[in-house]
Amino acid sequence: MRHEYEIAPAPLLDVPLQRTLSLPRRLWQQGWLRKALILLVLGLLWQAAATYTANDLLLPSVSQIGAALIEDTASGELPAKVMVSMGVLLKGYVLGIVLAFVLTTLAVTTQLGRDLLGTLTSMLNPLPPIALLPLALLWFGLGEKSLVFVLVHSVLWPLALNTYAGFMGVSDTLRMAGRNYGLRGLRLVASILIPAALPSILSGLKIGWAFAWRTLIAAELVFGATNGKGGLGWYIYQNRNELFTDKVFAGLAVVIVIGLLVENLVFDTLERVTVKRWGMLR
Numbered sequence: 001m002r003h004e005y006e007i008a009p010a011p012l013l014d015v016p017l018q019r020t021l022s023l024p025r026r027l028w029q030q031g032w033l034r035k036a037l038i039l040l041v042l043g044l045l046w047q048a049a050a051t052y053t054a055n056d057l058l059l060p061s062v063s064q065i066g067a068a069l070i071e072d073t074a075s076g077e078l079p080a081k082v083m084v085s086m087g088v089l090l091k092g093y094v095l096g097i098v099l100a101f102v103l104t105t106l107a108v109t110t111q112l113g114r115d116l117l118g119t120l121t122s123m124l125n126p127l128p129p130i131a132l133l134p135l136a137l138l139w140f141g142l143g144e145k146s147l148v149f150v151l152v153h154s155v156l157w158p159l160a161l162n163t164y165a166g167f168m169g170v171s172d173t174l175r176m177a178g179r180n181y182g183l184r185g186l187r188l189v190a191s192i193l194i195p196a197a198l199p200s201i202l203s204g205l206k207i208g209w210a211f212a213w214r215t216l217i218a219a220e221l222v223f224g225a226t227n228g229k230g231g232l233g234w235y236i237y238q239n240r241n242e243l244f245t246d247k248v249f250a251g252l253a254v255v256i257v258i259g260l261l262v263e264n265l266v267f268d269t270l271e272r273v274t275v276k277r278w279g280m281l282r
Contacts, residue, residue: 060246069250085231092151100159108167125157129215154215155208166200167193199275
């Protein structure tokens, strides 16, 4: 070491020290707190509107909705309805996922599969799932099978389109690397295409879940009006007929809460432990 070339760095006396954020600023950085404040503001606006209208039948207050929610939850009525709805939803959702992956696997491996997927999505994707209820009633009768049928339709096409777009976006370098290792057909899809297209697949799963959840509630309203059975949709319809507006809003609140829980606990967790952790998504 030649000491004549050693230069000691000058002290950074003119650079101000970075101060730590204050407690309010640190709290404001928390996303859950900002969302909670938004919900609080919306609740206050709702309470003010209910007080101004002074009509419980038209617009019940937040306290009345909360009391109805607590009452029916404690009695077990709301949890029972939720279990009925979630059981039907999971059946239709899982079946739609299986069919979507079958179609997209055929589409990326064969020309006939690409033509089939393109034709079916062009025909059936614009068709609202609720419009298939009359056919479901004719084919499957009044019961769970009809609900599962419309749920499959609501999940299948958005998931298939997102998955296929993700598969087609996989680089040729990864495809050739897989082929060099002897991967063909299902092995290529499972080992190369699905991991590389995971952000698009998760996006399709989220869209399919949202479509299936709202389709189920709408379908249960119709089936509840027909045969007196169903889950949350029937709960909302029944209380609307009996003019229990607070219970109607309580049912709608449960629908919203379940949607938020699935979105933030299930899908956000999946993204955090997979694509965000691997640097595939910011």
